[in-house]
Amino acid sequence: MAIKLALAGNPNCGKTTMFNDLTGANQYVGNWPGVTVEKKEGKLRGHKDVVVTDLPGIYSLSPYTLEEVVTRDYIMNEHPSVIMNLVDGSNIERNLYLTTQLTEMGIPVVIALNMMDVVRKNGDRIDTQKLAAALGCEVVETSAVKGEGSKQAADRAVQIAQEGRRTLPKHTFAPVVEEALERIQNLTAELVPAEKARWYAVKLFERDGRVLDQLKLSAETAGKIEEAIAACEKAMDDDSESIITNERYQYVARVVRNCVHKNRTGMTSSDKIDRIVTNRILALPIFAVVMFAIYGIAMGGYSFSIGTMGTDWANDVLFGELVPGAVDAFLGTLGVSGWLYGLIQDGIVAGVGAVLGFVPQMLVLFLLLAILEDVGYMARVAFIMDRIFRKFGLSGKSFIPMLVATGCGVPGIMASRTIEQDRDRKITIMTTGFIPCGAKMPIIGLFAGAVFGNSPWVATSAFFIGIAAVIISGVMLKKFRVFAGEPAPFVMELPAYHAPSPGNVLRATWERGWSFIKRAGTIILLSSIILWFLQGYGVAEGVFQAVEDNNDSLLAVIGNGIAWIFAPLGWVGDMAWKAAVATITGLIAKEEVVNTFGVLYQYAGGADLLEDSHDIWAAIGADFGVMSAYSFMVFNLLCAPCFAAMGAIRREMNNARWTMGAIGYMCLFAYVTSMIVFQLGGLITGEASFGPGTAVAAVLLAGIFYLLFRRGYQGEDIIRMSAVETAEVKA
Incomplete structure (x- = not known):
């Protein structure tokens, strides 16, 4: 056995x-x-x-x-x-x-x-x-x-x-409590296993409803147990649950006093570091610098940006020369040509290669985050953000799921179950998806390279835009009755700093990276084939056939049918339908956004991956202005997550209406934010001119400020509403 x-x-x-x-x-x-x-x-x-x-x-x-x-x-x-x-x-x-x-x-x-x-x-x-x-x-x-x-x-x-040995429980509590527990054990001796008698006695003493329901005590037995508890409560002048809790802590304190000898010569190394790292004034700037350094190393344009170096090599050499060249030679030996050749080179290699090209940046990012987590710094980040979150009425526990979501939104959303209060848990589920996960990093990397000259500020700003979206959403939602109330207290241990374990770091990096690569080999491979067909075929001159210009393709017809929705966000011209399609395919998996651009721009731009994949980046950079690119990036970072994350939201909410409300809120918030970014930011860069869209964006911005600063439901309001609801129910 x-x-x-x-x-x-x-x-x-x-x-x-x-x-x-x-x-x-x-x-x-x-x-x-x-x-x-x-x-x-x-x-x-x-x-x-x-x-x-x-x-x-x-x-x-x-x-x-x-x-x-x-x-x-x-x-x-x-x-x-x-x-x-x-x-x-x-x-x-x-x-x-x-x-x-x-x-x-x-x-x-x-x-x-x-x-x-x-x-x-x-x-x-x-x-x-x-x-x-x-x-x-x-x-x-x-x-x-x-x-x-x-x-x-x-x-x-x-x-x-x-x-077959078992641990015998010690007499942990005061004599009067032990006497009550012994009496309860005698009363329930025939109802519970002998080895668990102590545990059941303690739970009954605490009046644990689940145990009471499980044992189905007779009225006589229940009455005698209640008498024993009441007598103990009177002697200890406290309620039964508090008595057990206090007695446990006193017992632990005695054990520690007798067994642990503390060195009281000064502060530990961790304490000394925390005096700086968790300082009320310095903590947030240090956190910002740390995140800037991480994104700078993983996705920046500096001499030390090893992630970018790896991605440049992957795009220009591996998927720009070696893989397409090898595939071309292999297909040539087989005599493959025509549509099948186009499917493999223009669809699969271009689409999947566009996503896998960002693997080096992802691995470097995951590696650095795993090191911070293993060292113990990420626990400090939760502590730092708790102080900020609580000022805005949010639970500090909400930041733990958001830290998890930097790897993947699905476990991040699932981590919200550690929050006891239902209203805080719902807010966390609705906002965790705002944090850029690993699947969204290729979107940031693509536009950082194609439009923003590999600036690490783009990636860093994306992370803090996610945090800002969480805080703004939390403040606004807390003003509504369904979410009103004080956040739950947040208690967590800060582990001592220690050197990272290579095994742990490499395992965490590989698990996150392999998840990213697996999707490229499965769902993204399949979608690349579908995208290649849709963008390569259409109706021309009244006949369904292969088209030379993908603006005449089936995909262009679909994209143009929905592109008007995003026009206020600056998605206009020939790129409008491409951006719209990329956003929709991003609902399958966020990596799909880059995959879609890889297929569309490789074909539309006349670029040859055998020569230089940077032609695709140049084509994207020519289509997108600074603010329209940033608007696109912000929308895809904040809008509804991938289908897997939506499934996680559905499981955690356990309610179809709340699920649709959460997804709808994320899409609406993303749309409003992106519109404000383009319409108002575009006035500065010259990409947008004053008009109805600018006026609407200004009104929306004013509306956000109103929701932020308006008086919400206060504690007395909630009590009063509960009393009214109770009276209505009784009536």
Whole structure:
């Protein structure tokens, strides 16, 4: 029978690093049954019969968030053989709260005391023998980021599971509470498994509704339990749930006092860095500089812009000479010509090559973001943005999904489930798609190269436009009744800074990059074929045939049918229908925007990829002005996301009307923003002249300012409305 080893711990305790170290490439990802929370499982290295499950990072087993519910239900219903509880040794007091709950579950627990390298560096000492005795379970020192102790901890957990040992809970609470819990255990002895008696007693003491419903207690038993709880509450002068929480913290404090010896000679290195990095005045400028440097290295036009160098080589040499040349020679040996030759070279090679040419920039960007995440800086960014978000009435937790969305919008949207309040969660789902994900980076890279001279300011501005769109939307939406209310408090651990793990960084980079490449080989390949046909054939002289000018093609007919919608955004002339079609195909996958331009401009511009792919960039640059290009870029960054992300919105909203409302809001906000950018910005560059469009843009801008500064629903208004609604329901 396979041994199930569950990894449990607080967020940022090193659990993912430990999981990767224990399982290597033997991982598979799925969803928990009945919910869309991602789960990771893998085979333990050297143990074919041991399955390691990476449980969601949580602070406690109290079922307030979906992650906490998933973890608790997994431990209760899936019956893991052993739990390996990762505890951050550098922040041990906060982490042990969860430990006290896990040891009550009736399942063997082994503590992996992680980040011991940081503990030793700080000059602190932890007596693991005393700690093990106090908690009633074995403790193994580890440093997951350095690969130290992970295997020993896992092997010890497997051995304990094989021996069938279970962790016996310690007497954690005050005598009067322990007396009440013992009475509850005696009253429910025949209703619950013996090994879980302690856990059920604590949950009943807390008046956990789910447990009460599950046990179906008789009225007599329920009355006696309530008497025991009431007597304890009277003695402790507090409610039952607060009593348990306070007692746990007091117990943890006693354990830490006896087992941990802090070096109080001064601040840690992380504290010293944070005095600058998280400074109220310097934090945001430092963040802006860091993001500018990242985009400068990945997508800039400087001597150190290695991402751009790679993309230039990929466009000019790999997909400009080598691949088309090799394909041309191969097709020549087979005698392929005519429409099939055009399909392969002008459709597949031009379309897929236009997207894959940006892979070097994507990989460099993903690599740098993975380094920042592994070092611990991204946790600080969430802390920095929390202060800003809360000033505008938004939840600081909203920024975590947005950080995730820099890789892909789908997991970013799914990460919104960590937000307890439904209104804040809905706002987060509606706005997370504004953050430029990896699939949108080729759009930025294309226009940065074709129109803006590879300026890193373009990519940097795109990131901060996304953040600004989130803040503006949040402020406006919070003024409406359905979203009104104070944001939920945001509490998170700031992990100690440490050197990035090459394995973690490379794995994260490869996972994001491979996802990008896979789409180029599947959905983008298929759409390139369809686009090639639609732009290469049409009705000419009353006959359906191949056309020399793709302005006469089927695709041009479709594009011209919808291009008028985007005219106020500056999409005019011959490029109007191309821009419209590229935007629509971008709903399939955002990489499709570049793929579409690659097919259309390679054909329309008469460019030969065998000579110089920059001819396509030159054709795009000739069609788009500065503001029309920026307007196009802004619209495609802010409008409805790809179909996969829309599916994620549908799953998270769990309501068709809210889903359509979210997608509709994103499209409307993108349209209004892009119109303001072109109509008002165009007056400065000379691309737009004053007219009805400018007047409408000015009115829309005034409307945004009105929504930003108007008085919204206040706390007393919400209470009053709730009272009215209750009265109406009773009537």
